[in-house]
Amino acid sequence: MTTQELVDQIHKKQSFLCIGLDTDLEKIPAFLLEDEDPIFSFNKAIIDATHELCVAYKPNIAFYEAYGVQGWSALRKTIKYLNANYPDIFTIADAKRGDIGNTSTRYAKAFFEDLNFDSITIAPYMGRDSVEPFLAFKDKHTILLALTSNEGAFDFQTKKIDGVELYKEVLSVSTTYKGSENLMYVVGATKAEYLKEIREIVPNSFLLVPGVGAQGGSLKDVCKYGMTKNIGLLINSSRGIIYASSQENFADAAKSKAKELQEAMKIELEKLN
Numbered sequence: 001m002t003t004q005e006l007v008d009q010i011h012k013k014q015s016f017l018c019i020g021l022d023t024d025l026e027k028i029p030a031f032l033l034e035d036e037d038p039i040f041s042f043n044k045a046i047i048d049a050t051h052e053l054c055v056a057y058k059p060n061i062a063f064y065e066a067y068g069v070q071g072w073s074a075l076r077k078t079i080k081y082l083n084a085n086y087p088d089i090f091t092i093a094d095a096k097r098g099d100i101g102n103t104s105t106r107y108a109k110a111f112f113e114d115l116n117f118d119s120i121t122i123a124p125y126m127g128r129d130s131v132e133p134f135l136a137f138k139d140k141h142t143i144l145l146a147l148t149s150n151e152g153a154f155d156f157q158t159k160k161i162d163g164v165e166l167y168k169e170v171l172s173v174s175t176t177y178k179g180s181e182n183l184m185y186v187v188g189a190t191k192a193e194y195l196k197e198i199r200e201i202v203p204n205s206f207l208l209v210p211g212v213g214a215q216g217g218s219l220k221d222v223c224k225y226g227m228t229k230n231i232g233l234l235i236n237s238s239r240g241i242i243y244a245s246s247q248e249n250f251a252d253a254a255k256s257k258a259k260e261l262q263e264a265m266k267i268e269l270e271k272l273n
């Protein structure tokens with residue numbers, strides 16, 4: 001999917017919501033455990049109930065890898081279901097990969113070609129040659145971790161090297177990478193106050209912003225400091241939506257939570273006019 005197609009979807013749905021599919025067998029409704037593939041049954045119900053309210057889904061790969069072959073199979077079924085039934089939805093493999101060049105190429109093939117995701121999250125720590133293999137794929141997006149939502153972000157990301165915070169160095173150096181037009185960045189909603197300075201370095205890039213809902217980040221603050229005339233934001237909520245209820249009505253409850261966020265996003269989008 002191109003960035004323009006994503007922007008068009010945001011305008012059409014009046015939403016820049018990304019729903020995280022962090023599917024955990026210990027948290028999904030107990031009656032689903034009787035199904036042959038409970039993870040896929042849960043994901044399918046959530047997707048069918050919420051697809052009109054969001055523009056992206058983000059399965060976090062850890063939740064699938066944790067269940068071995070069965071988890072991987074459920075992930076494959078989920079992405080195939082999304083691509084077949086909702087091809088206008090942007091898909092994000094939250095995999096946080098990155099390795100020496102030839103290994104990164106294999107990761108890129110796994111997620112962009114085999115699984116056919118639109119994008120993948122990548123750790124920037126190994127530098128240029130670990131990121132550029134992902135950027136070589138046309139109309140696929142590489143979402144680089146810049147300033148993450150967790151407390152540990154302060155261990156390294158905000159530390160200064162030659163007077164510049166490491167996350168700012170990640171942002172500015174990565175714009176020189178070959179294929180940098182395919183870059184997006186992760187910035188945690190819990191770090192909204194940093195967005196003003198982030199926008200000075202990457203004024204037009206899309207930011208994937210996790211951390212509203214369960215982690216307490218504010219949608220309003222993220223929009224205030226991070227929104228661009230082209231929107232430039234995908235705001236993720238996982239647990240706050242998908243685990244709104246553990247009863248029979250779980251999909252409807254997820255829909256209501258997604259609707260609350262979509263309505264708040266509509267108000268923010270109206271401010272752009």
Ligand SMILES: O=c1ccn([C@@H]2O[C@H](COP(=O)(O)O)[C@@H](O)[C@H]2O)c(=O)[nH]1
Pocket residue numbers: 020022060094147148149150186187188210211212213214215236237238239240
């Ligand atoms: O900085 C980051 C990077 C990734 N994540 C991931 O996003 C979701 C957030 O889930 P919630 O349940 O809405 O808190 C999850 O998959 C994280 O691994 C992040 O939170 N922060």
